[in-house]
Amino acid sequence: MSTLPSTQKAVALPAKRSPLIEISTPVHPPAAGEVVVRVQWVASSPLDLHRADGGLLISSYPAPQGGGGAAGTVVAVGSGGDLKGLQVGDHVSVFAFHGGKEANQQQYITIPAYLASKVPEGIPLQAAVTVPVNLVTVFHSVTADLELELPWPIPKNWKPKAVNEPILIWGASSSVGIFAIQVLRHWGYANVLTVSSSQHHEYLKSLGATVCFDYRKFDVVDNILDYLKDAEEPKVPYILDCIGSLKGTLEPLAKIAQRGSRVAVMLPVIVKDASEEEEPVYEMDVSKCLPGKWADGAIVRGVRTHFYLQNEFFKEKLQPEILPSLLAQGIIKPNNQRVVEGATMVERAQNALTLLRSKAVSGEKLVYRVSEA
Ligand SMILES: NC(=O)c1ccc[n+]([C@@H]2O[C@H](COP(=O)([O-])OP(=O)(O)OC[C@H]3O[C@@H](n4cnc5c(N)ncnc54)[C@H](OP(=O)(O)O)[C@@H]3O)[C@@H](O)[C@H]2O)c1
Structure with a gap:
């Protein structure tokens, strides 16, 4: 298991209708049943705009941005618990929405394994990230x-x-x-x-x-x-x-x-x-x-x-089993992707918000790279 850094860069909202900022937040080591994912791609969603401009579902600022999709590589797994078969090195997509350590627009997210889907062979992370949410x-x-x-x-x-x-x-x-x-x-x-x-x-x-x-x-x-x-x-x-x-x-x-x-x-x-x-x-x-x-x-x-986790069957099966199976069989095709560019993670996130605000998204999903590398 690779050593995790103690802090990381995250995109955050400083206040309603203010430009996004970069903050430093802790990287949370995984508890039993949890995995840590090094995020490579984020899918920007209208909820990002609802949060940024309308303050929707935000209780305090600065608020780490994101209740949306992420995709990356598992870099640490908890000791024990139900890890849904995930291992270090697996490529996964994630729909996590509790904020904090689960916020998607940061370098590392720590989540229960049931919020991740192993990405089938042959599907790039850039495409897989459009699916889970x-x-x-x-x-x-x-x-x-x-x-x-x-x-x-x-x-x-x-x-x-x-x-x-x-x-x-x-x-x-x-x-x-x-x-x-x-x-x-x-x-x-x-x-x-x-x-x-x-x-x-x-x-x-x-x-x-x-x-x-x-x-x-x-x-x-x-x-x-x-x-x-x-x-x-x-x-x-x-x-x-x-x-x-x-x-x-x-x-x-x-x-x-x-x-x-x-x-x-x-x-x-x-x-x-x-x-x-x-x-x-x-x-x-x-x-x-x-x-x-x-x-x-x-x-x-x-x-x-x-509230989907209230359905115990979906909690256990939807992201870990159903989603990868539908993708692997080609029953579900990822959304078309529009890659949002920018010099930094914050700039890319900000550019995505501008596109959402101007209603430029049509039949596609905005995606951007989190890692600079
Ligand atoms: N509450 C929840 O659980 C939940 C979960 C997911 C999403 N959402 C919400 O659902 C909404 C959609 O999310 P999304 O990610 O699917 O959005 P999206 O892909 O970004 O939506 C863009 C599409 O909206 C279409 N559109 C806009 N106004 C329309 C209208 N009056 N009639 C028909 N189509 C219209 C456009 O169609 P054309 O290009 O054809 O014009 C465009 O393709 C967002 O507000 C999001 O926050 C809620």
Whole structure:
């Protein structure tokens, strides 16, 4: 086992809407059941922007940045405990979200082994880092919020009960949406309706989307309802809102959901977008969004993937077993990557925030190198 340094560089938020800074934080040696990962790649996610500009889920400053994905090499393992078969030298991807020693935008993260996935042979870390956060999000939201089944392993001859029922993925070209199509199609859900800008329609169809609608068209809701004119009610029993924008997604979805529709909305609901000029406004309680506008009997849920560990089976299997197996078999393809450059780790993190703020991310994941080497 290599000797760990006692301190490391980390990216931190000094205050809301202030440039990121570099701080020195301790490197935590692994306890039983934990591993230490030398981080090589970070995937930047919209949550980074929600935290930086909106102070979302931050209790005090300076706050180490990151509740997102990381990928790197295991450099130390705890003595004893369930290490999920991980060894020093293994390449892993990580979705960890408790902050502190688990924050992803630092050189070393110390995590329970169940938050890591061994990266299959042949998949570069730069690609693997795009997967864990939003693939876990899809498993959590589909099972806990939409209450659709995703059994593992998939029983022979298994067919989902809702095999032909329409499942609408709004924001299907987002990282979450792209994984949602792949997961639902692999588990046999055959009627996956998608909404994105038209430039991504061909790609979404190649992943298995049944039909694609363009949200930039003013009559997108009419187009969807027209397509479903002969369907039984609720016309769309399952809706996954991968964006959670009050005006951009909840308003149109409130016109589509009917009694009995289940709607899972990625939190936070974005009431006002972050911009250079203004502070964003977020809402974590979906019941406060558009009161009186949803049909009676529509079930609207806010997705909070940070609670996925409450599902004991997913805690033990999702990152350690299911994710590597789906990647190795090519069932899940990593998101396209846009590499964010900059002279230092902080500069790269800052440049990623600028891209997120200007809504430059489309059908791809921002990734950047943590190590300077
Ligand atoms: N609460 C949770 O558990 C949880 C977990 C994961 C993510 N999230 C949240 O979910 C959101 C998405 O995350 P992500 O990483 O998947 O984002 P992302 O990939 O960065 O999202 C970018 C995509 O959003 C699409 N988009 C933007 N506005 C849209 C609209 N009005 N209708 C349809 N598509 C729209 C764009 O589509 P086009 O390019 O086609 O225009 C673009 O491809 C973020 O706010 C994130 O914080 C929440």
